[in-house]
Amino acid sequence: xxxxxxxxxxxxxxxxxxxxxxxxxxxxxxxxxxxxxxxxxxxxxxxxxxxxxxxxxxxxxxxxxxxxxxxxxxxxxxxxxxxxxxxxxxxxxxxxxxxxxxxxxxxxxxxxxxxxxxxxxxxxxxxxxxxxxxxxxxxxxxxxxxxxxxxxxxxxxxxxxxxxxxxxxxxxxxxxxxxxxxxxxxxxxxxxxxxxxxxxxxxxxxxxxxxxxxxxxxxxxxxxxxxxxxxxxxxxxxxxxxxxxxxxxxxxxxxxxxxxxxxxxx
Amino acid sequence: xxxxxxxxxxxxxxxxxxxxxxxxxxxxxxxxxxxxxxxxxxxxxxxxxxxxxxxxxxxxxxxxxxxxxxxxxxxxxxxxxxxxxxxxxxxxxxxxxxxxxxxxxxxxxxxxxxxxxxxxxxxxxxxxxxxxxxxxxxxxxxxxxxxxxxxxxxxxxxxxxxxxxxxxxxxxxxxxxxxxxxxxxxxxxxxxxxxxxxxxxxxxxxxxxxxxxxxxxxxxxxxxxxxxxxxxxxxxxxxxxxxxxxxxxxxxxxxxxxxxxxxxxxxxxxxxxxxxxxxxxxxxxxxxxxxxxxxxxxxxxxxxxxxxxxxxxxxxxxxxxxxxxxxxxxxxxxxxxxxxxxxxxxxxxxxxxxxxxxxxxxxxxxxxxxxxxxxxxxxxxxxxxxxxxxxxxxxxxxxxxxxxxxxxxxxxxxxxxxxxxxxxxxxxxxxxxxxxxxxxxx
Numbered sequence: 001x002x003x004x005x006x007x008x009x010x011x012x013x014x015x016x017x018x019x020x021x022x023x024x025x026x027x028x029x030x031x032x033x034x035x036x037x038x039x040x041x042x043x044x045x046x047x048x049x050x051x052x053x054x055x056x057x058x059x060x061x062x063x064x065x066x067x068x069x070x071x072x073x074x075x076x077x078x079x080x081x082x083x084x085x086x087x088x089x090x091x092x093x094x095x096x097x098x099x100x101x102x103x104x105x106x107x108x109x110x111x112x113x114x115x116x117x118x119x120x121x122x123x124x125x126x127x128x129x130x131x132x133x134x135x136x137x138x139x140x141x142x143x144x145x146x147x148x149x150x151x152x153x154x155x156x157x158x159x160x161x162x163x164x165x166x167x168x169x170x171x172x173x174x175x176x177x178x179x180x181x182x183x184x185x186x187x188x189x190x191x192x193x194x195x196x197x198x199x200x201x202x203x204x205x206x207x208x209x210x211x212x213x214x215x216x217x218x219x220x221x222x223x224x225x226x227x228x229x230x231x232x233x234x235x236x237x238x239x240x241x242x243x244x245x246x247x248x249x250x251x252x253x254x255x256x257x258x259x260x261x262x263x264x265x266x
Numbered sequence: 267x268x269x270x271x272x273x274x275x276x277x278x279x280x281x282x283x284x285x286x287x288x289x290x291x292x293x294x295x296x297x298x299x300x301x302x303x304x305x306x307x308x309x310x311x312x313x314x315x316x317x318x319x320x321x322x323x324x325x326x327x328x329x330x331x332x333x334x335x336x337x338x339x340x341x342x343x344x345x346x347x348x349x350x351x352x353x354x355x356x357x358x359x360x361x362x363x364x365x366x367x368x369x370x371x372x373x374x375x376x377x378x379x380x381x382x383x384x385x386x387x388x389x390x391x392x393x394x395x396x397x398x399x400x401x402x403x404x405x406x407x408x409x410x411x412x413x414x415x416x417x418x419x420x421x422x423x424x425x426x427x428x429x430x431x432x433x434x435x436x437x438x439x440x441x442x443x444x445x446x447x448x449x450x451x452x453x454x455x456x457x458x459x460x461x462x463x464x465x466x467x468x469x470x471x472x473x474x475x476x477x478x479x480x481x482x483x484x485x486x487x488x489x490x491x492x493x494x495x496x497x498x499x500x501x502x503x504x505x506x507x508x509x510x511x512x513x514x515x516x517x518x519x520x521x522x523x524x525x526x527x528x529x530x531x532x533x534x535x536x537x538x539x540x541x542x543x544x545x546x547x548x549x550x551x552x553x554x555x556x557x558x559x560x561x562x563x564x565x566x567x568x569x570x571x572x573x574x575x576x577x578x579x580x581x582x583x584x585x586x587x588x589x590x591x592x593x594x595x596x597x598x599x600x601x602x603x604x605x606x607x608x609x610x611x612x613x614x615x616x617x618x619x620x621x622x623x624x625x626x627x628x629x630x631x632x633x634x635x636x637x638x639x640x641x642x643x644x645x646x647x648x649x650x651x652x653x654x655x656x657x658x659x660x661x662x663x664x665x666x667x668x669x670x671x672x673x674x675x676x677x678x679x680x681x682x683x684x685x686x687x688x689x690x691x692x693x694x695x696x697x698x699x700x701x702x703x704x705x706x707x708x
Contacts, residue, residue, distance in 0.1 A: 005380055082707075109699050110705070128611070128612065129611055129692070131379050131611060132377060133377050134380070136377060137695055139692045139696050140692070141696050160580050161577055161579075165577075168672055171671075172618075172672050174673055175672060175673045178673075179675060180696060226672070228618060228622060228670055228671055228672050229621065229671075231625060257586075260586055261586055261587055
């Protein structure tokens with residue numbers, strides 16, 4: 001789900017709703033009401049004996065939304081501004097669904113108490129700000145402030161470049177937090193990159209921490225993972241060695257790169 | 267108050283005659299709280315006992331650097347703080363020159379995505395592209411400036427991003443002290459920007475070849491204009507592909523006084539740019555150069571400098587050879603390399619770019635040079651900034667540790683000898699929301 005300027009821009013430029021913040025929320029409430037009624041029809045049909053002759057029409061969109069209302073599908077909500085996060089929390093409460101995480105959440109620090117109260121994660125950039133108005137109040141202490149409040153802080157990238165170095169993004173957040181008087185130990189900051197996102201994605205029983213019984217998703221770093229000079233040496237996914245810095249046979253090579261450069265040494 | 271101020275500004279923009287009149291008058295120093303305050307005249311500042319990386323020479327352990335009257339007056343291990351100087355204890359700290367970002371839109375772009383009126387980096391006017399000058403739009407009160415300088419970036423090459431022509435306009439080297447033009451101008455024009463390769467093709471009707479031709483046509487028309495100015499002004503000369511102002515703006519480029527900075531990535535495009543520059547005897551700087559490493563020896567042989575973003579490694583058809591080792595390989599081949607983060611709001615991540623260049627094989631001194639002395643040389647200001655030498659303008663950063671580590675920070679930043687205040691709009695937001703019990707809404 002998305003709040004804010006993106007839906008306003010995408011639909012507004014087509015001269016169709018939702019062209020405003022109010023339009024966004026009205027559209028969401030309309031959809032959730034339809035989903036609630038759809039669920040009621042199916043529940044009633046089952047309760048009445050599931051007569052194949054009287055089966056309600058199947059609607060794949062409504063079925064997906066029903067999955068959210070039933071707690072089977074998690075909501076990842078793109079939302080920059082604090083007031084919009086607060087509004088979306090109200091919508092979720094009205095219709096009885098759960099928001100797993102607000103994404104970008106540039107103003108999470110302004111509503112960090114609400115995020116903690118409603119057990120909602122915030123998936124944040126370390127330092128992106130200002131490229132649009134809803135990102136203008138982005139501060140580098142955002143991650144540290146959510147963390148300090150006891151919230152589920154996640155470092156995300158939303159970028160093909162940034163995702164390659166989430167550890168460095170976290171390092172910047174550690175520094176900013178420290179300057180604001182928030183001490184974050186390395187072990188806590190690792191959680192921003194591992195168990196917290198696993199929790200937001202609903203896979204924390206499988207991965208996100210090093211515990212017996214969990215999938216063996218393991219990284220061996222050349223040193224302090226928060227140093228700019230540190231490199232991932234080996235990466236295991238489900239126990240399989242999928243990357244080895246010292247072994248070219250264990251480095252990803254896609255079909256795409258074959259034969260299009262005289263000598264690709266990437 | 268805020269609304270009244272906004273209206274006053276809007277009223278000004280509706281009065282171009284007034285603005286014109288002001289342009290002729292000398293600009294005054296900014297009198298805002300945001301601008302660094304000048305040190306009392308004659309006051310000396312000494313940073314003592316620090317590890318000093320002057321860039322122009324070897325590292326100095328437990329050295330002292332003395333600033334007075336906006337300039338560096340002494341640097342060395344045997345230097346002592348003058349009597350009465352403000353002393354900053356640099357024990358355990360690292361001191362470098364102020365960092366220089368080599369391609370950004372700081373000061374000409376505020377909120378590009380939602381407030382188009384605050385974005386002045388581009389023109390669609392193909393008639394006025396070479397003449398396009400960023401200093402005419404530069405806003406020293408941009409909130410991006412304090413955020414950038416508190417992280418140790420003291421000067422920036424502010425570049426245009428025109429969409430009307432392969433010639434994008436004139437870049438200027440600006441200091442981030444927060445003063446109005448011309449006081450904040452270090453050098454203008456510092457470069458003439460042009461786009462070749464895929465971007466140039468897009469601006470020139472769909473082909474790399476046309477992009478080259480349009481550039482060639484502009485240069486030849488400019489040369490013809492210079493030789494026949496009187497005839498042109500009396501309509502005795504053939505028509506030109508460019509406006510009079512564009513032709514005039516290209517003269518210092520033809521004379522080799524201002525570098526032509528060409529944005530291109532593919533190896534073949536870099537070679538094409540070098541052939542063009544050689545033909546017209548231009549000073550060339552390559553910007554982007556993602557496949558620079560593939561033709562590094564050729565770039566080094568021609569003594570062409572490059573500006574790279576070291577973290578560029580996502581392959582595209584314009585840059586299939588993009589690699590994190592580009593900067594290291596270019597540097598090892600003997601090419602003069604400067605860095606950019608290709609960002610405006612996060613130009614402050616320049617040191618992360620430098621750190622990653624080192625992590626991927628670049629020599630540590632060369633990486634520091636790529637954000638200090640190398641850009642100072644490229645943009646024509648090496649006599650004033652870029653290294654810690656007596657006589658140079660005092661752009662100095664005191665770092666809490668290794669300047670390229672992300673868990674360190676800039677503790678003191680000086681621009682032209684004035685200490686930059688820590689205050690930023692972001693810091694004020696932090697203070698307003700620092701205590702969860704008293705923050706707004708509670």
